[in-house]
Amino acid sequence: QSVLTQPPSVSAAPGQRVTISCSGSSSNIGSNYVSWYQQLPGTAPKLLIYEDNKRPSGIPDRFSGSKSGTSATLGITGLQTGDEADYYCGTWHSSLSAGIFGGGTKLTVL
Amino acid sequence: QVQLVESGGGVVQPGRSLRLSCAASGFTFGFIGMHWVRQAPGQGLEWVAVIWPDGSEKYYAESVKGRFTISRDNFKNMVYLQMNSLRAEDTAVYFCVRHYSGWDYWGQGTLVTVSS
Numbered sequence: 001q002s003v004l005t006q007p008p009s010v011s012a013a014p015g016q017r018v019t020i021s022c023s024g025s026s027s028n029i030g031s032n033y034v035s036w037y038q039q040l041p042g043t044a045p046k047l048l049i050y051e052d053n054k055r056p057s058g059i060p061d062r063f064s065g066s067k068s069g070t071s072a073t074l075g076i077t078g079l080q081t082g083d084e085a086d087y088y089c090g091t092w093h094s095s096l097s098a099g100i101f102g103g104g105t106k107l108t109v110l
Numbered sequence: 111q112v113q114l115v116e117s118g119g120g121v122v123q124p125g126r127s128l129r130l131s132c133a134a135s136g137f138t139f140g141f142i143g144m145h146w147v148r149q150a151p152g153q154g155l156e157w158v159a160v161i162w163p164d165g166s167e168k169y170y171a172e173s174v175k176g177r178f179t180i181s182r183d184n185f186k187n188m189v190y191l192q193m194n195s196l197r198a199e200d201t202a203v204y205f206c207v208r209h210y211s212g213w214d215y216w217g218q219g220t221l222v223t224v225s226s
Contacts, residue, residue, distance in 0.1 A: 002154065035212030037155075044205055044219055045155065050212030088155050090213060097169045099145060099157030099213075 003028060004089055004102035011108040012079050020074040020105045022089030028100060032092040034072040036065055039086045039104075048087075049074060081109050112136040112215045114206045119220030122196055130191040132206030132217060140164070140184040143209045146191045148202035149219075156202070160209070161189065174200075196224045 005023040012018040022034065034052050037045040047056055049065035052072065064075040072089055089102040118130040132144070146158040159170045159180040168180050179192040189206060203219040 033212070037213070039155075044216040045213075046216070047212050047214045050214065054211070056211065056214065086154075090155070090157075096172075098171055099147070099160060101147075101155040101157060104154040 002103040003093060003100045004091070006087075006089060006102035006105045008103070009106045009108065011110055013110050014079050014081060016079050017075065017077045018079060018107065019076075020087050020089075020107070022072045022074070022102050024070050024072075024091065024100075026070055027095045028070075028091050028093040029067065029072055030070040031094050034065065034067055034089055034091045036063075036072075036074045037088045037090065038083075039088065041085075045088065076107075079109050083107060084109050112208065114208060114215055114217035116204065116206045116217045116220040119204065119222045121223045121225060123226050124197060124224055126196055127192070127194045128196060128222060130193065130204055130206075130220060130222070132189045132191075134187045134189065134206075134208070137208070139187040144180075144182060144189040145207045145209055145213065146180060146189075147205045147207050147213070147216075148200075148222075149205070150199070150202040153202075158204070159191065193222070196222075198224050200224050 036049040039045040052067040053065040062077045086104045088104050093100045113135045115133045145160045161168050161180045177195045182189045201224050205219045206217040207213045208215040
């Protein structure tokens with residue numbers, strides 16, 4: 001069981017918007033930056049969002065991140081079939097001195 | 111451009127050891143913290159270990175503490191993961207990951223299978 005809690009799956013139609021939540025505690029999300037990763041089948045994870053809400057170069061603005069207290073959210077607008085993937089949140093856990101990831105959310109674009 | 115290339119994976123018997131290597135290029139290696147993250151078959155991501163840019167600090171997941179050792183050679187731009195007393199539950203793809211703005215660059219991964 002992961003320290004960060006994500007819904008196992010979400011789904012939406014092409015063109016729609018979806019959000020993925022990531023819930024933690026004051027020792028992790030509440031005191032450290034959150035980042036988000038997309039993993040397509042058979043590939044390494046790819047950074048989508050860092051420092052809660054920043055996008056690396058090349059990541060479209062359809063992807064957004066936000067954080068409030070001990071929870072973070074990834075938003076994806078204008079869904080495309082190519083967005084079907086597993087999505088993970090990650091952060092540092094201060095009291096454990098360890099990196100942590102959420103359990104992952106499988107996005108299905110219906 | 112940034113490249114991380116892992117090597118050293120394979121099939122190993124329970125209780126034996128294996129050393130993973132990661133060759134880094136395309137960035138100033140000695141200024142960046144490096145991590146290992148693993149993913150068991152069909153499972154999610156599990157953080158394994160981190161080493162500070164100068165190697166002064168290292169931290170480990172509870173599941174590998176006392177068995178795994180992370181190290182780096184800033185002259186060779188290499189990071190290593192020495193894995194001892196391997197268990198079946200250590201079977202996973204191991205990714206070498208750079209941490210600068212988040213875990214921003216990942217290697218392709220190397221598969222470690224622990225089986226008799």
